[in-house]
Amino acid sequence: MKIVAIQGSPSATSRSASLLALAQARLQGVASNSHLIAVRDLPAQALLHAQFDHPLVRQALAEVAQAQVVLIATPIYKAAYSGVLKSFLDLLPQDALRGKTVLPLATGGSIAHLLALDYALKPVLSALGARDILDPVFATDAQIAKHETLGYTPLPDVVERVEAALQILIDRAEEFERSETAARERDELLARLQPKPAVAPADPKTWPARDVRWSV
Ligand SMILES: Cc1cc2nc3c(=O)[nH]c(=O)nc-3n(C[C@H](O)[C@H](O)[C@H](O)COP(=O)(O)O)c2cc1C
Numbered sequence: 001m002k003i004v005a006i007q008g009s010p011s012a013t014s015r016s017a018s019l020l021a022l023a024q025a026r027l028q029g030v031a032s033n034s035h036l037i038a039v040r041d042l043p044a045q046a047l048l049h050a051q052f053d054h055p056l057v058r059q060a061l062a063e064v065a066q067a068q069v070v071l072i073a074t075p076i077y078k079a080a081y082s083g084v085l086k087s088f089l090d091l092l093p094q095d096a097l098r099g100k101t102v103l104p105l106a107t108g109g110s111i112a113h114l115l116a117l118d119y120a121l122k123p124v125l126s127a128l129g130a131r132d133i134l135d136p137v138f139a140t141d142a143q144i145a146k147h148e149t150l151g152y153t154p155l156p157d158v159v160e161r162v163e164a165a166l167q168i169l170i171d172r173a174e175e176f177e178r179s180e181t182a183a184r185e186r187d188e189l190l191a192r193l194q195p196k197p198a199v200a201p202a203d204p205k206t207w208p209a210r211d212v213r214w215s216v
Helices: 015-026 044-048 055-066 083-089 116-127 156-171 173-193 209-215
Strands: 002-007 033-038 069-075 101-108 137-140 144-147 151-154
Touching: 002 015, 002 055, 015 033, 015 069, 015 101, 015 137, 015 144, 015 151, 015 156, 033 055, 044 055, 044 083, 069 116, 101 116, 101 156, 137 156, 151 156, 156 173
Parallel strands: 002 033, 002 069, 069 101, 101 137
Antiparallel strands: 144 151
16 A cells, blocks of 8 residues: 655644654555655745745655555644645645545644534545545544653544544555556556667767777
8 A cells, every 4th residue: 555644734743743643653564655745844935836846846746646545634724724735735736636545634723623624625635536535533632642752642532533544444455455566567568568769870970089990
């Protein structure tokens, strides 16, 4: 299972990031690879100026393109998901999430905006082509404890809810593996069928002097 985890909080120590880290850790056993995109670590100017061709943005977009499972974590800001996350989602190509399974994760100050994921984030994920969106996991700040070294760590009730959401993915691990193998075989076949670029005949005028010495 190829996983990409998108961390959408602007904070260095983040509650929503702790949910994401938990999910990534729990999927380790079924992940063939797992990348973390911390949007706050991408160059701000590239995000604000929509520089699709910035090398770090391109790398992040490629990681999303290659993933089968996309975990997206965000804090609730002003009754929606974070602007930092949106600045990255806006750079994704149309249909970037088609064929992928998406699990939204969020934390908020209270349950007041529990539905923000449904009315704000899900339509964006749909617009990006996602059709397999798992039920989101939402936790309030009170359900994420401050930890001395880890920053934050979710309380047992939240851990249980994250694990329940992930179980659906774990149960489908073989299906993901089969489609990963099929995609790899298809790519190998396409690479073999690709016509080799014709080798242009060498122009004697461009030969280095040591090569033409004997020919004069
Ligand atoms: C600018 C700002 C706006 C916020 N707006 C909301 C909100 O509308 N509803 C809510 O429940 N919590 C709101 N919060 C609280 C955060 O969602 C909450 O503390 C969250 O767990 C922070 O996640 P993070 O640590 O991953 O950044 C807001 C916090 C900030 C800093």
